[in-house]
Amino acid sequence: MSEKKRIKLEVAYDGTNYHGWQIQPEAITIESVLNKHLSELLREDIKVIGASRTDAGVHAYGNVAVFDTVNRIPSEKIGLALNTRLPEDIRIQSSREVPVDFHPRHCDSVKTYEYHILNTNIPIPTERLYSYFFYRNLDIEKMQKAASFLIGEHDFKSFCSAKTQVTETERIIYKLDVFREGNLVKIRISGNGFLYNMVRIITGTLLQVGIGYFQPEEVMMILDKKDRTVAGPCAPARGLRLVNIYYPDLE
Amino acid sequence: MSEKKRIKLEVAYDGTNYHGWQIQPEAITIESVLNKHLSELLREDIKVIGASRTDAGVHAYGNVAVFDTVNRIPSEKIGLALNTRLPEDIRIQSSREVPVDFHPRHCDSVKTYEYHILNTNIPIPTERLYSYFFYRNLDIEKMQKAASFLIGEHDFKSFCSAKTQVTETERIIYKLDVFREGNLVKIRISGNGFLYNMVRIITGTLLQVGIGYFQPEEVMMILDKKDRTVAGPCAPARGLRLVNIYYPDLE
Numbered sequence: 001m002s003e004k005k006r007i008k009l010e011v012a013y014d015g016t017n018y019h020g021w022q023i024q025p026e027a028i029t030i031e032s033v034l035n036k037h038l039s040e041l042l043r044e045d046i047k048v049i050g051a052s053r054t055d056a057g058v059h060a061y062g063n064v065a066v067f068d069t070v071n072r073i074p075s076e077k078i079g080l081a082l083n084t085r086l087p088e089d090i091r092i093q094s095s096r097e098v099p100v101d102f103h104p105r106h107c108d109s110v111k112t113y114e115y116h117i118l119n120t121n122i123p124i125p126t127e128r129l130y131s132y133f134f135y136r137n138l139d140i141e142k143m144q145k146a147a148s149f150l151i152g153e154h155d156f157k158s159f160c161s162a163k164t165q166v167t168e169t170e171r172i173i174y175k176l177d178v179f180r181e182g183n184l185v186k187i188r189i190s191g192n193g194f195l196y197n198m199v200r201i202i203t204g205t206l207l208q209v210g211i212g213y214f215q216p217e218e219v220m221m222i223l224d225k226k227d228r229t230v231a232g233p234c235a236p237a238r239g240l241r242l243v244n245i246y247y248p249d250l251e
Numbered sequence: 252m253s254e255k256k257r258i259k260l261e262v263a264y265d266g267t268n269y270h271g272w273q274i275q276p277e278a279i280t281i282e283s284v285l286n287k288h289l290s291e292l293l294r295e296d297i298k299v300i301g302a303s304r305t306d307a308g309v310h311a312y313g314n315v316a317v318f319d320t321v322n323r324i325p326s327e328k329i330g331l332a333l334n335t336r337l338p339e340d341i342r343i344q345s346s347r348e349v350p351v352d353f354h355p356r357h358c359d360s361v362k363t364y365e366y367h368i369l370n371t372n373i374p375i376p377t378e379r380l381y382s383y384f385f386y387r388n389l390d391i392e393k394m395q396k397a398a399s400f401l402i403g404e405h406d407f408k409s410f411c412s413a414k415t416q417v418t419e420t421e422r423i424i425y426k427l428d429v430f431r432e433g434n435l436v437k438i439r440i441s442g443n444g445f446l447y448n449m450v451r452i453i454t455g456t457l458l459q460v461g462i463g464y465f466q467p468e469e470v471m472m473i474l475d476k477k478d479r480t481v482a483g484p485c486a487p488a489r490g491l492r493l494v495n496i497y498y499p500d501l502e
Contacts, residue, residue, distance in 0.1 A: 012373075012375055012376050012377075013376050014376035014377045014379070059376075059377050061375065061377075079373075083373070083374075088374070088376065088379055089376045089379065090376060091373055091374050091375065091376050092373070093373050094373075122263075122330075122334070122342055122343070122344050122345075123339070123342050124263055124312065124342065125263050125264050125265040125310075125339065125340045125341060125342050126263075126265045126310050126312075126381055126492070128265070128339055128340065130377055241377070
């Protein structure tokens with residue numbers, strides 16, 4: 001028996017057909033599918049620890065999962081071997097060994113999400129599962145201005161689903177950009193962590209700014225109130241994707 | 252009873268869940284779904300005539316269909332009314348009245364297609380239904396050079412599926428561009444008409460150029476041979492989309 005090592009996976013998925021990341025009874029989730037195929041591949045009982053427990057319908061290019069194994073298969077080959085077993089809506093982008101004390105949720109990280117808004121008069125069917133259709137005219141400059149008030153360290157309680165159990169609601173947003181790319185308006189956001197539904201509520205609020213319902217400066221007031229009910233609605237899951245998670249201590 | 256008028260629809264669809272455009276017994280096709288919902292909406296027996304009978308799995312932003320109706324509903328409203336009935340993977344982009352002698356296949360037109368190649372090391376799940384995953388390095392400059400030999404009026408018999416019943420294989424390509432956009436390599440092609448599988452065989456041939464199997468100049472030889480077996484393979488349907496069809500006489 002060889003020594004136990006800890007493996008980190010970068011996991012991309014199309015969230016359309018899954019009940020989110022986290023294991024639930026009687027529902028297919030990304031986590032349950034990874035556990036099943038890793039256990040079969042490595043012939044051990046594998047239980048991954050995920051970095052971001054994305055909701056049903058949310059997509060990812062690079063969510064992170066770790067697990068321990070005593071299998072001697074080279075760490076870099078695990079992802080490729082696993083991809084031959086996984087359904088085609090989940091694909092491991094990389095696998096590597098990390099220190100045994102590395103934890104994907106407890107170690108410092110920078111997470112980057114993108115939210116895609118299809119801003120056309122009529123929906124485009126090939127975009128329907130990967131964007132939020134929003135036909136009204138959007139003032140991107142005003143959205144960008146509103147976004148600028150959210151950058152930095154703030155208490156984001158107003159932008160957190162009331163369903164959360166988290167009590168510590170301070171987070172740092174490093175970067176928050178709103179831009180057009182073809183038919184899409186994209187919101188790209190990087191931070192040290194995000195509260196439950198935070199990116200989707202920020203998106204819903206910036207959309208309210210984009211249509212003129214809020215002035216950009218009102219976002220400061222919304223932050224100050226620390227009250228979920230004053231922010232905009234939570235934008236639908238399908239428009240959201242986790243782009244990547246950067247761990248400075250691992251590099 | 253009001254007078255008969257001819258309506259032109261621009262139809263966008265995600266081809267993933269359809270057996271192509273054309274009606275087939277015991278299979279769901281775009282044409283059969285349009286006929287069903289138009290007939291219910293207008294309370295007439297409607298049979299659309301399509302411009303491009305796309306294959307199973309091929310997508311469209313703007314395929315064209317026409318039909319005749321005596322219903323008095325304003326022509327511009329038909330698309331919107333139909334969209335409330337259609338499944339969300341089909342969406343009418345516009346509807347308008349056209350002359351009663353307008354025929355979407357017999358009138359002069361410029362068709363534009365795009366083929367998307369996902370050129371990454373590992374597949375990206377959210378792109379899997381809308382692109383062809385091709386991990387090998389591609390020399391875009393060589394592909395563009397090869398493409399330049401196809402522009403103009405040629406006999407494209409080498410680039411036509413042997414299954415075709417068409418005997419007249421001369422076509423004009425007005426524009427043919429190969430370019431990178433993020434992770435995708437896109438091939439955008441406009442012409443006065445395309446033979447069966449022609450865009451997909453051109454794509455398969457340009458990919459052979461991109462990996463160095465063919466030199467760009469060999470494409471001239473492939474055209475000259477008028478023999479399907481000397482061109483590259485037919486690229487998969489899922490990477491192809493019909494972008495739009497322009498009818499100069501309608502404008």
